[in-house]
Amino acid sequence: MSEAPKVVHLVDDDDSVRRSVGFMLKTSGFRVNAFASGADLLKELKSLDPGCILLDIRMPGMDGLQVQEALNEGGNALPVIIMTGHGDVPYLSGP
Amino acid sequence: MSRPTLVGESETLLRSILATVPDAMIVIDDHGRILSFSAAAEKMFGYSEGDVVGENVSMLMPSPDRERHDKYIRDYRETGERKIIGIGRVTTARHRDGYTFPIELAVGEAAMGDQRIFTGFIHDISERRQTELRLRDLQSELAHVGRLSEMASFASSLAHELNQPLTAIANYCEAARDLIPEGAHQNDALLREALVEAAKESVRAGQIVRRLREFVSHGESLRAPESVNRLVTEASALALVGSREHGIEVQLQLAPDLDDVPVDRIQIQQVLTNLIRNAVDAMIDSPERSLTIRTESGPDRMVTVTVEDTGTGIAESVAGQLFQPFITSKTTGMGVGLSISRTIIESHGGRIWFEPNEGAGTVFHFTLPIVGAGE
Incomplete structure (x- = not known):
């Protein structure tokens, strides 16, 4: 019996980027739980499965750093990774 | 052949020249009294x-200027620092009847015995023909800048929009590459290579778009320290030509x-105009038509410029998107003025915003940092 896949909680406002990053993570063996905004993620903070949180830094409304701050204030214990660069470099070069 | 001589006739000649030169000439002493x-x-x-000789200019x-000229x-007597003498500028003069008009002023200095005198040559640029020429110059300069700013805004949003799909393409290619089993078939290696190259090209396309954006937004801007008050005086003299007829x-x-501010003069004048x-x-149809333009030094080493009118105000339906391009309440124009103004002010490291005026009308503010924009 194989181990349950590890979970990535992915937050990115841009539809095409969010889906492509999700696809990449799924092909690398992760389960992806996607959100279109930091607010959507924060609403479900209490019920998130263990895993890591992946935040886009540049979003309208709350940006990645503000979401991270809110997560800390809300007592989040999951590790947080922030994606920077916005097309300057590939978002993720593999797991 | 002997040359004609002016000796003895020079004063007569001078007087006849002065009587015919179309520019006004005013001589004052070093206390501002008209000679x-x-x-x-x-x-x-x-x-x-006869009305003015002996009076303060x-x-x-x-x-x-009226209160400050003395x-x-x-200041000039004490520091010798030339702000206008030998430099000249566009400013505003006041007629006996109380209305103001835009002028070009050139000032020269001379010594008469132990007394210093200043001579001002004044050219009325509200005179239709000259004004139009002068305005056309300024406007074509501004239109050029306007096109550049529009292009900068366009390139900037293009770059932003394109970056997302290009990033997605690179991600899909790399993910697909990783799905191909290692070394099973000869074609698999080729397939991997194709996806790796496709991902690289997508990243390269993103970089090209980004360079375009940087080039357009920074390439054409020339910044030099300028006096904000002077920019305001000049821009208002030019922008207000003809407004006298509307009784404003x-x-x-x-x-x-105010400290000098590092700006692109033409761009900031475009915002002001x-x-x-x-x-x-x-304000054209308003009962009260009063325009106030204010400069002040704000907190955080910023200069704030305020343009306040008593006009019709801004409808709530457009207020939220006023700085978006192509939003206008006017029948003429593209509705890009405020969008360009915002691009300009933000590229200078400042901020632009508006609020309703107490009573009626609108107040626009913008700020400019006294030190260069952190880029």
Whole structure:
């Protein structure tokens, strides 16, 4: 019996980027739980499965750093990774 | 052949020249008292020479120069620092009847015995033909900048929009590459190579778009330290040509001792002209037509410029998107003025915003950092 896949909680406002990053993570063996905004993620903070949180830094409304701050204030214990660069470099070069 | 000589006739000649030169000429002493007032000056200001000789020349200026002119002369006497002498500028003069008009002023200095005198040559640029030429120059300069700013805004949003799909393409290619089993088939290696190259090309396309954006937004801007008060005086003199006919009362409240600000002069004048024209347009049908332009030094080493009108105000339906391009309440124009103004102010490291005026009308503010924009 194989181990349950590890979970990535992915937050990115841009539809095409969010889906492509999700696809990449799924092909690398992760389960992806996607959100279109930091607010959507924060609403479900209490019920998130263990895993890591992946935040886009540049979003309208709350940006990645503000979401991270809110997560800390809300007592989040999951590790947080922030994606920077916005097309300057590939978002993720593999797991 | 002997040359004609002017000796003995030079004063007569000088007088005849002065009587015919179309520019007004005013001579003052080093306390600002009028010594001589030419025929053209009499026509331009509505005073006869007898009315004004011995009076303070500040009577020919609107506020705030009117109150400050004595200090300008005193500062010059004490520091010798030339702000206008030998430089010249566009500014505003005041007619006997109280209205103001835009002028080009050139000032020269001479010594008569142990007394210093200053001679001002004044060219009325509200005179239709010259004004139009001058305005056309400025406008074509501004239109050029306008096109550049529009292009910058366009390139900037293009780059932003394209970056997302390009990133997605790179991600899909790399993910697909990782799905291909290692070394199973010869074609698999080729397939991997194709996806790796496709991902690289997508990243390269993103970089090209980004470079375009950087080139357009920074390439054409020339910044030099400028006096904000001077920019305001010049822009308002030019933007307000013709507004006298609409009976608009204009007040300039300029803070003294403002530091110079590193700006692209033409761009900031474009923003000012834009705001002033909008203000004038908004007041044409208003009972009270009063325009106030103010400069002040704000907190955090910023200069704030305010343009305040008593016009129709801004409808709530457009207020939220006022700085978006192609939003306009006017029947003419593209509705890009404020969008460009915002691009310009933000690229200078400042901020632009508006609020309703107490009573009626709108107040626009923008800030400019006294130190260069952190880029």
